């Protein structure tokens with residue numbers, strides 16, 4: 001999907017905080033920050049890498065939007081508290097939080113590296129709990145808000161990602177509890193589960209054959225990109241989704257809607273000489 005040229009002010013006047021909004025080239029956090037700003041939101045672009053956050057901020061400013069950088073390591077709850085406070089003070093409140101930061105090292109449990117396990121859980125899941133926990137009172141003070149968790153299909157299906165998948169699965173539970181216990185105060189929390197995304201920073205790490213395999217996995221026969229996720233995040237953050245709370249939205253080209261059983265069913269259909 002190309003970078004969108006037309007936007008509709010769907011987040012006009014909203015104050016948003018996006019974690020991992022830096023990204024080397026085009027990542028989910030950066031695309032989401034750019035699209036939120038294009039839709040009229042003021043965006044606090046949080047990243048542990050200040051230069052990357054500033055790069056996103058300057059691209060937003062060049063496009064006529066409003067943003068500023070917040071430097072914090074979200075694996076540390078104390079830094080989450082400080083970051084939410086800083087963003088809230090600068091914007092005069094907070095309406096939208098996107099928990100996007102994740103790391104994904106190989107981390108199997110047999111002969112497990114438990115320090116790494118704890119680091120993945122702290123970075124990918126505890127960060128989302130802490131950011132949300134500090135953001136919710138601010139949002140409630142302003143009449144409500146929307147929290148969007150960026151999970152993964154690796155949190156829905158076995159993936160061999162171990163700690164990463166475990167953390168990603170936990171985000172749905174977190175979103176449901178937030179919705180259950182803060183919904184009455186206007187807080188909605190939802191989860192997006194991206195499938196394979198093509199980002200320019202992995203372009204040189206994948207061979208043509210690997211990319212063809214990624215495209216072949218899903219029924220749509222294509223990879224996604226960060227803009228696909230950014231569009232879903234805009235929708236869930238906006239009032240258009242005011243009745244959507246505590247759900248998991250796969251944005252994965254249909255990968256989780258199907259499975260190996262389809263091959264068997266297709267074969268049976270072909271043997272019977274039938275179509276779909």
Ligand SMILES: NC(=O)c1ccc[n+]([C@@H]2O[C@H](COP(=O)([O-])OP(=O)(O)OC[C@H]3O[C@@H](n4cnc5c(N)ncnc54)[C@H](O)[C@@H]3O)[C@@H](O)[C@H]2O)c1
Pocket residue numbers: 019020021022023024026027028029046047048049052072073074075100101102103123150151152153193194195196197198199226
């Ligand atoms: N890229 C994919 O194919 C894909 C697929 C499924 C899910 N996802 C999910 O989408 C999200 C974004 O992925 P991406 O590949 O676009 O990310 P990315 O790597 O482009 O960006 C992540 C940003 O987070 C920052 N960051 C890392 N650790 C941090 C920390 N502790 N504190 C603050 N900032 C930190 C990095 O500096 C970087 O700028 C992740 O949650 C990932 O799990 C991505």
